[in-house]
Amino acid sequence: MIPQIEIDKNKCATPYECKKCLQICPQAVFAVAPTKVERFKETAPEDYEVQAVFKDKCVLCMDCVKVCPTGAIKVKVGSS
Amino acid sequence: MEKYNFGLDEEMIKELSEEFAPRNFVKTLKLSQPHTIEDARASLEEYGRELARRSIEKGEKRIDRVYHVMKKAMEKTGEMKFPFILQRYLEIAYLSIQPFRRLRIVANSSKIISYRLNECSLYKAIEEEYGKEAANKMVCKSACFALIEEILSHFDFDIKPSLEASMADDRKCQFKIER
Amino acid sequence: MCELCEKYGDNGGRWYLNPENYARPLYKKVEKGKEKEPMILTELQGPFYYKPLIELKDNPEAFEKMREGYSKFHETMGGQVVSLEDAKKMVEIAQPIARMDCICRRITRATLEDGEQRPRTCLGLGVGMFRWEEWPERYKGGVEFLSTEEAKEHIEHWHKRGMVITIMTFGTPYIGGICLCDYPDCLAIRMRLDYGIKPMLLKGHQVAKVNYEECTGCGTCVQRCQFGAIKMEVTTKKSNIDMTRCFGCGVCTYACPQDAISLIDREKLPGLKEEW
Incomplete structure (x- = not known):
């Protein structure tokens, strides 16, 4: 039974610069990466996306929900 | 960031490939007459040396981004002249006269540079012009040795290259330059 | 092996x-008109x-x-x-x-x-x-x-x-x-x-072994192991390395103030030589 973690992309605009959830999570559940990579170019901050990749590791401590400045993260007990 | 060109100057390769076209050169060797083999060897050596000289002369003027970054790295670390300067000029020379698009590098460490030719236009041209027997005498190796030795001496390396496999025996040539 | x-x-x-x-070679000759677009790497x-x-x-x-x-x-x-x-x-x-x-x-x-x-x-x-x-x-x-x-x-x-x-x-x-x-x-x-x-990530060519005579049971190594291979044995007061879990990284050998842990060749241990 894996917890459900939803991130509202509209509220989470520049995750790589904010990085609060990524750094607070005791289980290192999140990952942030560019959605596109081009030659000779750095990816713009708004072209990054954060996802709860390792959600099977989540213990529902809710630290990420509390730390998120825009209220973009929702964590729920998963249904099996 | 600027859109750099990391490849070799195409005009340079074209010029060298015209100047050193193996087929045209091989016709001048007159290898069918046995007493000319020493002369042939001498002109193969001259061909290899001249190819090295011209590659270096042109290559030092037409600096691609790989060479630029490599030079900066050499300045900073005080290392890498061996193997990379040698590798650069071996690649320029071979890519100018050979049909393949990449030189098969077997090793390029701080101590050894080794490469392999699975096909060779010089060997092939000799075979076509003078027959298999003439080609298998491997007189052509004089050109490769002269090429390597000229590059080594130009950059102040006192190293003797060796031939580890030959077209005649192994259907490929493999050279090794070890410090 | x-x-x-x-x-x-x-x-x-x-x-x-x-x-x-x-x-690897430094360069590749590109045929005119046949240049390939490089693969886009998106991590x-x-x-x-x-x-x-x-x-x-x-x-x-x-x-x-x-x-x-x-x-x-x-x-x-x-x-x-x-x-x-x-x-x-x-x-x-x-x-x-x-x-x-x-x-x-x-x-x-x-x-x-x-x-x-x-x-x-x-x-x-x-x-x-x-x-x-x-x-x-x-x-x-x-x-x-x-x-x-x-x-x-x-x-x-x-x-x-x-x-x-x-x-x-x-x-x-x-x-x-x-x-x-x-x-x-x-x-x-x-x-x-x-x-x-x-x-x-394959395991390394060595594994760590504790010298029980030298180990004082300080527990420094336990904190350093990233693979969960080390534990303090309460009664012996010595650290215990599970060599089947050990990846042979050597971090514990440098952490140990007593120099009581050493790396030994995996392939010399018949029970571990196929364990990568």
């Missing part, structure tokens, strides 16, 4: 000490590349199938733990060596700050580093070319602070990097430990 050594070793030697596995399509694997975890059958797929993929891009001693031999072979930011840590912790915090632990190897400017996103913050001695110092510095030294291949057996890794921000250690994707 180590499968990689068997396939890519130089006369029975360790595969990562074979100079052939570092060799494994983002770490999201692993997403299906993780989401499938509650469906054992599908999970197993997916895991096999990833294992297959990581036969071409994977790695192995190496000891400090071997890593020093590697940087004597590999040229050039360029220090860069850790890509895993950037993905999992979004670390990229200047100064002390800057996680510049990775070493990119080989001629591809001369072209780093082609992919400024991947090499964010630039790269810094190191001499062989500087590279040795760099590796030793981080290893003695607790980081595991690993190799990364880019098209096995071509060795493209030496990483200094730390669970959980390292994706390779994580994929191996938590999801069982073996070729992503």
Whole structure:
């Protein structure tokens, strides 16, 4: 039974610069990466996306929900 | 960031490939007459040396981004002249006269540079012009040795290259330059 | 025997000490009109590349199938733990060596700050580093070319602070990097430990063994092990290493104030020589 973690992309605009959830999570559940990579170019901050990749590791401590400045993260007990 | 060109100057390769076209050169060797083999060897050596000289002369003027970054790295670390300067000029020379698009590098460490030719236009041209027997005498190796030795001496390396496999025996040539 | 050594070793030697596995040409001749667009690297399509694997975890059958797929993929891009001693031999072979930011840590912790915090632990190897400017996103913050001695110092510095030294291949057996890794921000250690994707990170050629006469039971090593292989035995007051779990990284050998832990060759132990 894996917890459900939803991130509202509209509220989470520049995750790589904010990085609060990524750094607070005791289980290192999140990952942030560019959605596109081009030659000779750095990816713009708004072209990054954060996802709860390792959600099977989540213990529902809710630290990420509390730390998120825009209220973009929702964590729920998963249904099996 | 600027859109750099990391490849070799195409005009340079074209010029060298015209100047050193193996087929045209091989016709001048007159290898069918046995007493000319020493002369042939001498002109193969001259061909290899001249190819090295011209590659270096042109290559030092037409600096691609790989060479630029490599030079900066050499300045900073005080290392890498061996193997990379040698590798650069071996690649320029071979890519100018050979049909393949990449030189098969077997090793390029701080101590050894080794490469392999699975096909060779010089060997092939000799075979076509003078027959298999003439080609298998491997007189052509004089050109490769002269090429390597000229590059080594130009950059102040006192190293003797060796031939580890030959077209005649192994259907490929493999050279090794070890410090 | 180590499968990689068997396939890519130089006369029975360790595969990562074979100079052939570092060799690449600098240039390639491009035929006019036939230039290929380079493959766009999106860091494994983002770490999201692993997403299906993780989401499938509650469906054992599908999970197993997916895991096999990833294992297959990581036969071409994977790695192995190496000891400090071997890593020093590697940087004597590999040229050039360029220090860069850790890509895993950037993905999992979004670390990229200047100064002390800057996680510049990775070493990119080989001629591809001369072209780093082609992919400024991947090499964010630039790269810094190191001499062989500087590279040795760099590796030793981080290893003695607790980081595991690993190799990364880019098209096995071509060795493209030496990483200094730390669970959980390292994706390779994580994929191996938590999801069982073996070729992503094979165990090293050695394993750690405690000398019980020297061990004082201080417990320093226990805190350092990233693989959960060490525990204090309460009654004997000695640290105990489970050698079947040990990856042979050597971090504990440097952590121990008594010098009571040493690395021994895996292949000399019949019970471990097939355990990678």
